[in-house]
């Protein structure tokens with residue numbers, strides 16, 4: 001790194017630390033026009049820092065979602081970088097519909113977010129081996145997409161009220177249209193596939209990839225009227241196929257009354273490769289469980 005670059009990184013980092021969440025002006029927003037907002041940990045954390053990408057819902061924004069969730073403050077306390085991508089679309093949604101976004105390095109929003117991670121690694125002392133994503137609704141759909149399209153970048157994701165990766169694929173949707181495509185049959189919980197079909201769809205997002213796949217934590221409310229409840233089971237089918245898991249261990253009333261937890265594979269709710277939470281009677285807005293996210297990511301105990 002040249003001295004001037006080092007200096008500008010330092011200034012950028014100092015500015016970010018002061019302002020908490022700030023627009024990262026030297027991120028070039030390529031290949032789509034998403035803006036990058038970030039908060040870096042205070043200097044007492046030497047780094048390299050884990051990275052948590054927090055992806056907002058439709059009609060949302062980076063600043064709005066950072067106010068509604070606690071990843072910025074928790075990043076200051078626990079020493080991770082919080083990145084909040086900001087949608088370019090008027091409706092505030094992310095593109096989870098085009099072939100571009102559903103393909104590794106395909107030129108869509110998923111690639112722009114992967115580029116934010118790259119920027120954080122190169123300029124903000126981020127740790128490429130501890131990169132995570134969390135999202136709500138459109139952001140949950142995007143987090144599923146990131147897990148499928150960038151298994152080499154993301155180690156674990158946590159999704160609140162999403163759909164399987166590729167469920168929103170819309171024929172003819174492009175990476176630049178606004179609003180991005182909307183897939184009614186998927187949203188309405190009518191797009192049902194076999195686990196193998198869902199798994200194949202993920203494997204085809206990055207053909208030939210044979211490395212480790214991300215771990216997933218999946219939340220969904222049974223009374224969700226926006227991205228209906230069948231999408232919970234379809235996500236579990238998809239990722240249990242991709243990760244080669246079956247026969248979850250289910251526990252009722254965990255962590256809240258009426259919620260059922262399903263742990264797939266070895267380990268507990270913090271370490272297992274796939275964990276689902278079905279929230280009885282809860283609608284589209286599942287209460288954010290930031291502490292559970294950080295424990296699942298291995299950032300906290």
Ligand SMILES: *[C@@H]1O[C@H](CO)[C@@H](O)[C@H](O)[C@H]1NC(C)=O
Nearest residue numbers: 152206207208209210211212
């Ligand atoms: C798959 O794994 C093999 C053996 O580790 C490696 O040589 C090959 O490059 C990998 N393929 C891809 C596309 O990553």
Ligand SMILES: *[C@@H]1O[C@H](CO)[C@@H](O)[C@H](O)[C@H]1NC(C)=O
Nearest residue numbers: 233236248249250262276278
């Ligand atoms: C455990 O929960 C999963 C996910 O909801 C479900 O598919 C499975 O049937 C449940 N298993 C039992 C034994 O109830």
